[in-house]
Amino acid sequence: MVEKYSIRTDLALEDKERFEEENVEVQGVVLEEEYDEEWEVKTTTVRIQTENGAKTMGKPAGTYITMEAPNMAVPDEEYHSEISEKIADCIKKLMNGKNCKKRGEDWSVLIIGLGNRNVTPDALGPYVADNLNITRHIVKEYGKYAMGKEEVTLISALVPGVMAQTGMETVEIIRGVVKETDPDVIIAVDALAARNSKRLNRTIQIADTGINPGSGVGNHRNAITQESVGVPVIAIGVPTVVDAATIVNDAMENLMEEMEHSEALKGVGVVLQGYHAAEKYELVRELISPHLNGMFVTPKDIDDTVKRISFTISEGLNMLFAGKEPAE
């Protein structure tokens, strides 16, 4: 049955859902849901509290906040502005939870725009970095009073590129930069892969567990976590692609399920019922073209969507850090 779950998703929410479908109780995992009727935003918090929970979910222990905001894929300035505020709130909450501030009064935050600027659905992270208010160099040169505030946040940013461009693991680059510039916390923004195409460009996941190897758009992701880079890592992700094999797999699972229940195909059902999930999965697997490896599915208007959502995220970050110190 493990094999069934070998199709990866970057969303903790989707892992949880699959267990619910199967009516499996996952010990050590707590779920909270909240619904904002005005803005039609459903916020789900998945807390993986034990190592056992982590093992079952296939994701490290920590807090994963997912906002499902169906209108995020359409242009509506007021709506996006509201989402920016919600993003700011979530990040603040997670940063407070991690106690990541190690200094007296000022924060130093390094924001990483992960992904490949030249592949549209993977450009989310770089685009977010493009619209940030960068302040670290100003504070370093002119002092924090130059910012006209009692408390300032030193914002720095990096767009490391992907391994095919750099020849280096992204975590190597980040670890080196962290050692030299000593931020209190990293915020890493990345495009994710969802299991379900309905989630694309409508969902934001913010987690205090950092970035963990997943399906993603590219293969640029070694773990970028407190363990690997030395400071807490808050991860912001938006699913912009679905793995091509996932989509085929889902459709075929649907087909087989349909066959098992269809009146017209009842004969087939009888046969298929004789098979275990794992055997069925193996059957499906063989039929997926090997050419689908390394392929992803994304909408045709991905350029507009990625541009818009990246702006919403960068506005959230600018709101959070340009204003008062976040972790009061």
Next chain:
Amino acid sequence: MVEKYSIRTDLALEDKERFEEENVEVQGVVLEEEYDEEWEVKTTTVRIQTENGAKTMGKPAGTYITMEAPNMAVPDEEYHSEISEKIADCIKKLMNGKNCKKRGEDWSVLIIGLGNRNVTPDALGPYVADNLNITRHIVKEYGKYAMGKEEVTLISALVPGVMAQTGMETVEIIRGVVKETDPDVIIAVDALAARNSKRLNRTIQIADTGINPGSGVGNHRNAITQESVGVPVIAIGVPTVVDAATIVNDAMENLMEEMEHSEALKGVGVVLQGYHAAEKYELVRELISPHLNGMFVTPKDIDDTVKRISFTISEGLNMLFAGKEPAE
């Protein structure tokens, strides 16, 4: 059975293949194949000669040359240079066939880079336009002897953008520009949709029929043909995406075929054999998520591939037009 063919491909070669699979003789369609062993390039020429052939194929009458060059997806300068030459030869042949030169001795060629520069697999056309040797304005200003040659080709280029960016049909823009600048022939470069993911980024189709509405990457394509714009249109296309629904459909057809023949599943086979192709297709159709509409499948390294192939095409065009007059 018509429904079966409602999944569109932009490649005439793939239309032809489907009929061959079905052992259907298509009247009015002639096929020629050639294999270059040294470079492992298979060139297939599909000539749709009658209106009947056109109707059956779902493509206008004309000549479609397809080069299958498996190594085109990898970096190999010598190989790409060879492909550039083959592209130049094909275009020349098709232009000669169309008798498109209407003036005394000099050619005027307008090259159109179709597609959306901001969606990586759709950026092929714009990238080709970026690397062309543009000469029309120089010849217009300094005379053709400024080029140091007896015969010159006046090259102009346009990247019209897609409808979501312009609010205009691409054909409106091109028709207007053709009327004002009076080229002898248009060469339109576009990213295509293939049926088969194995063809992605390894195949070039060059046709003398212009651009016809198809699946493509975006929906930017009204017909751009001699009828709609007033001068012959040579189309150069490279499949860079597969429609998401196509991939799912194919996998499910495989699954059903497998079931019909599998020893283990022989019971299913008996049942399924009782269904017509159309019924099976309908079954499959219902299972494909409507969310897959407007989605495409493309490889993760599409940025490098599109950059490389667009360079190969622009080099072919530069070879052809910077040298001697093409249609001797």
Next chain:
Amino acid sequence: MVEKYSIRTDLALEDKERFEEENVEVQGVVLEEEYDEEWEVKTTTVRIQTENGAKTMGKPAGTYITMEAPNMAVPDEEYHSEISEKIADCIKKLMNGKNCKKRGEDWSVLIIGLGNRNVTPDALGPYVADNLNITRHIVKEYGKYAMGKEEVTLISALVPGVMAQTGMETVEIIRGVVKETDPDVIIAVDALAARNSKRLNRTIQIADTGINPGSGVGNHRNAITQESVGVPVIAIGVPTVVDAATIVNDAMENLMEEMEHSEALKGVGVVLQGYHAAEKYELVRELISPHLNGMFVTPKDIDDTVKRISFTISEGLNMLFAGKEPAE
């Protein structure tokens, strides 16, 4: 003395100023000034009312509104939002003055992003086009009631590129597109050359005379006017460069003036006073390196500035056209 003025500026305001410096009364040219103290924006309207005035000014008859907004070069969302509104107001006023609406109730507006996307200070026009709400294709397909409004504006946009990229004069492209798509009015956005580096990125000129050949960043500008394209052309320009020769010329004029008045250099003054302006200009001219031809001067942070101002302009256009019909 004509030679003195052969150094071109794209700003009517600067032409006017030079006459004022010389205490020359320019007949047929009317000047109005307004100052918004809250936002520190000085608006100057230059009306060239006669052919004589046009000849003296070296600019076609019409209305040129110039906003000098010193804070436009710094990031301040509220300020930029205010400037967007002022831009919308100016355009509306000029469009009303031109009576450019030729249809019953709906407007069709074609916005042209002039300039070269790949040369940062010349990318203003293309960047503006990138952020527009394009609606023409939606209204054409779904009808104006799809927009949920009684009156709609059909917005289309084009980024034609520059002559080195297209081989065509920009006016040829626009004329063709106008003939095919029949807009009521064109709004052309372009980067300008100023005479005075203090004006860079702080000034917006909006004129109802279209685009006229000027210094500009590139040489991409044949006249784009009602005469050349057939519909009224409102031009929005922001000076982002100064011609390199202009800067040298200005500094040298300063030097010579200083010499004429300096106590320490009074002997020089005596000599120079013996020369006519034209002779001095000739002297200066010889000393300007011919290598400065085709060179421009621009600030090092031009990337941020162009991005920010282009957004301010596109927001102004979106405000104007997304709301009610502009010319009530």
Next chain:
Amino acid sequence: MVEKYSIRTDLALEDKERFEEENVEVQGVVLEEEYDEEWEVKTTTVRIQTENGAKTMGKPAGTYITMEAPNMAVPDEEYHSEISEKIADCIKKLMNGKNCKKRGEDWSVLIIGLGNRNVTPDALGPYVADNLNITRHIVKEYGKYAMGKEEVTLISALVPGVMAQTGMETVEIIRGVVKETDPDVIIAVDALAARNSKRLNRTIQIADTGINPGSGVGNHRNAITQESVGVPVIAIGVPTVVDAATIVNDAMENLMEEMEHSEALKGVGVVLQGYHAAEKYELVRELISPHLNGMFVTPKDIDDTVKRISFTISEGLNMLFAGKEPAE
């Protein structure tokens, strides 16, 4: 007299020339010239051998090779290919001289694309990085025999961005990455500022002294040298801008010199001869608009030029490292 030289150039060749103009013998600095008649390329090697020489030149001790290749600004594939080879040779020579290989048989080379991708004349470094054959990750994963060669070079690359984008000094980023990935040598590519506009886009300087704070296009340059990052740094630079103040200063020096020698202005000459160089420089300085600070001069066709030259450099690097081990 020191002030006179306070107008910086990034080219050692230009420092040397100024001393020659003044007939000043610079001790500890050796000059070699070579002329390739076939390709019209003049190669000048400036060796600063003593601390005294370094002080006088205002540049650290080391070897600076400058190629003046007038045709580099025009498109000519064969010519650019020849320049690529010469670049490869120079780098190899300098790397051998520095004994930078510290391991058994394989090299690890980190190539840094300095500068701002969004400001055209400063994009040289990032564009070079875009076209490199990156191999480090392949060799790390599959072993060097995967490359089909006895000896391989592990190429990695980084485009760190400029301080306004990152909030970090570029040297902080590089130092961190060097510590984590341990390359044998860094090759840093950057756009330079020349004193003389004739040199723009026709000159390449390759030096074994790393990158030192200079005028540059942006202010992104703390020293990136063996001292600051821990491994030898070979710097490749091409002047793409002239500082705006430099151009004005030069023109005015010309004017004053002209005045001193001009028959017509001989009276002025007498006066000016009474002033010291420093006084004259001060006079000039006052007349240069403070608005010119932070401004640069660059040609209008800088987009094509930077694209072409960056390709020439990346081809040189690819030739050098894809072939045999460089330091035999």
